[in-house]
Amino acid sequence: MxxxxxxxxxxxxxxxxxxxxxxxxxxxxxxxxxxxxxxxxxxxxxxxxxxxxxxxxxxxxxxxxxxxxxxxxxxxxxxxxxxxxxxxxxxxxxxxxxxxxxxxxxxxxxxxxxxxxxxxxxxxxxxxxxxxxxxxxxxxxxxxxxxxxxxxxxxxxxxxxxxxxxxxxxxxxxxxxxxxxxxxxxxxxxxxxxxxxxxxxxRQEQQLQQELAKRQQSVRRLDNLIAQRVREEIARAARAAAARAARSNTAGRSSTSGRSPGATNRNETAESEAAVERTDRVTLTPETAILSSSFADNRGRLLWPVSRGFISQRFGKHPHPVLKHVVIENRGVDIQTNSGEAVRSVFEGKVLTVASVPGMNTIVMVQHGEYFTVYAKLRSVSVSEGQTVQARQQIGTVYTDSEGTSEVQFQVWRNSANLNPENWLGRK
Structure with a gap:
């Protein structure tokens, strides 16, 4: 027993x-x-x-x-x-x-x-x-x-x-x-x-082909915009670092006027090399380095950009849901949600871009150090470029197309590298 x-x-x-x-x-x-x-x-x-x-x-x-x-x-x-x-x-x-x-x-x-x-x-x-x-x-x-x-x-x-x-x-x-x-x-x-x-x-194959072509064109426009803004931010951050280094050199020469010329030249050379403009990644200040590290530490735990909805199209290459032998590629994830749903920032950061892209409607790009999050297919936007936003802060509302589909596209980038957002979002 x-x-x-x-x-x-x-x-x-x-x-x-x-x-x-x-x-x-x-x-x-x-x-x-x-x-x-x-x-x-x-x-x-x-x-x-x-x-x-x-x-x-x-x-x-x-x-x-x-x-x-x-x-x-x-x-x-x-x-x-x-x-x-x-x-x-x-x-x-x-x-x-x-x-x-x-x-x-x-x-x-x-x-x-x-x-x-x-x-x-x-x-x-x-x-x-x-x-x-x-x-x-x-x-x-x-x-x-x-x-x-x-x-x-x-x-x-x-x-x-x-x-x-x-x-x-x-x-x-x-x-x-x-x-x-x-x-x-x-x-x-x-x-x-x-x-x-x-x-x-x-039965609507021809119409779907046309819609796919328009979407691919919109995706290319958005890709080009993101790449351009990332390059601009990398260059801007590098120029700011070079300016800081130049000011540091000037202050250093004043305080080391009694030192040997060789030591002064070596210091200036090292600082100049550190200030060379980068083309591969954002030059971080101590403050933005902390923000970037914090964003990275939250991998797999980020907020969803909308409180309700589901992933309707996943990241990467996958077959078209209807058209045979057609492969589509997605730079982010499409999240289908309710009409008029609020779109929110997934993490604290600075609004880098607010722009309009045909086929993607209005987009918002938020910078988190060397990381960037992109929110496309917005109907309205409630933030402006240069503004600091907090996690959960509303940045706009989702756009509803003529077919009644309300969908936001969410992307994650690290410098110029496109990342899978599903690896960053937490459980809903």
């Missing part, structure tokens, strides 16, 4: 795991609700759109997560039910043994049921010591009966609790199975909707 400590430890592990699964399921269901609202905004038009397709794909992904979580919960419930059934069986066996032992005690006690027999048993002792031992035996016998009766009562109570718990777990399992069936039906409905959208979009 398994001891109580083992049972408690096992129940503790199961409870913890199931609590985590329940939390994950609630989060997933919340994501489904958010995605449904976003999908409804894109369905206001009768024509199928890529925004609809992206929202349906996200909904399918989250729906599968819900079903998988429910399956894991069912496994834990199965384990709980089996364990409880085993405990019930052991308790029933224990109860039967206790009742049998108690019956034997009652039978033995019935032979000396009256006071006269007990007194005769005591006074029949051959010595005083034997009398004392018989008296202790009679008392212990009575105590054993009481203890046995109490243990039977406790065991019956424990068995009742176990049976009640077993019934509740079986009901919970049945309910969870029904939920799983319902979620599977929902998944089939969403997949059917997805197939319908894909079929409609496949």
């Amino acid at each position: 398994c001891g109580p400590a083992w049972a408690q430890r096992s129940r503790g592990r199961t409870s913890k795991s199931r609590t985590q699964l329940e939390r994950e399921k609630r989060t997933a269901l919340k994501r489904i609700q958010e995605t449904t609202r976003i999908l409804q905004q894109t369905q206001q038009r009768k024509e199928a759109t890529l925004g609809q397709l992206n929202a349906l794909k996200e909904k399918i992904t989250v729906q599968k997560n819900v079903i998988q979580t429910i399956s894991s919960e069912l496994k834990y419930l199965d384990s709980d039910v089996r364990q409880t059934e085993t405990q019930v069986q052991h308790t029933q066996q224990n109860l039967e043994q206790l009742r049998a032992e108690y019956a034997r005690l009652i039978y033995a006690s019935s032979k000396t049921a009256n006071s006269y027999n007990r007194i005769m048993f005591l006074f029949a002792a051959e010595s005083f010591n034997q009398f004392v031992r018989r008296l202790q035996y009679v008392r212990q016998y009575a105590e054993v009966r009481k203890a046995q009766a109490a243990e039977i009562s406790q065991t019956q109570s424990r068995l009742h609790q176990q049976l009640t718990g077993l019934t509740a777990k079986r009901q919970q399992k049945s309910s969870l199975l029904n939920t799983q069936l319902s979620e599977n039906r929902n998944l089939l409905v969403i997949k059917t909707q997805q197939d319908q959208v894909v079929t409609q979009l496949s």
Whole structure:
């Protein structure tokens, strides 16, 4: 029979795991609700759109997560039910043994049921010591009966609790199975909707080709703008460093007028070399170096640029969702969200650029030392160039296109190197 400590430890592990699964399921269901609202905004038009397709794909992904979580919960419930059934069986066996032992005690006690027999048993002792031992035996016998009766009562109570718990777990399992069936039906409905959208979009191949060409042109414009602004910032920071070095040289010559010419020349040469304009990375001041280091330390923990939404297009090269044999490349991540959603800075920094790029609408570029974050497809902007912004500070609102898709593009750069934003964003 398994001891109580083992049972408690096992129940503790199961409870913890199931609590985590329940939390994950609630989060997933919340994501489904958010995605449904976003999908409804894109369905206001009768024509199928890529925004609809992206929202349906996200909904399918989250729906599968819900079903998988429910399956894991069912496994834990199965384990709980089996364990409880085993405990019930052991308790029933224990109860039967206790009742049998108690019956034997009652039978033995019935032979000396009256006071006269007990007194005769005591006074029949051959010595005083034997009398004392018989008296202790009679008392212990009575105590054993009481203890046995109490243990039977406790065991019956424990068995009742176990049976009640077993019934509740079986009901919970049945309910969870029904939920799983319902979620599977929902998944089939969403997949059917997805197939319908894909079929409609496949008939619009020429239009999709035109939209893709426009997007690629917009991406090139944005890439050129970002590259230009990064080069300008690298050059500006280098000139500022050279100016600081020149001022330091002038002050140094004044304070070392009594030193040998050789030592002075060596100092000036070292400072001049340090002030040479860089073309590969931003020259950092002590303050911007701290900011840059802090940004790097938050890799994988940055805020999302919007509080609600999902990644509709990931970083890098991947197949077009409809057009066959067409590969598209994304410099950042596209996050589909609600109409009018606030766009916020993911980290403190300085607004380097506010510009308009055809096809990308308004863009904001924020500098964090040698790191840069880019927010494209904005409808309105609430910051200006040179302004210092804090994390979570609103910098604008998301743009909604003619198809009803509200989407912001987010990019991360380190100097001239394009980075994958998904590696920098925290869990939503």
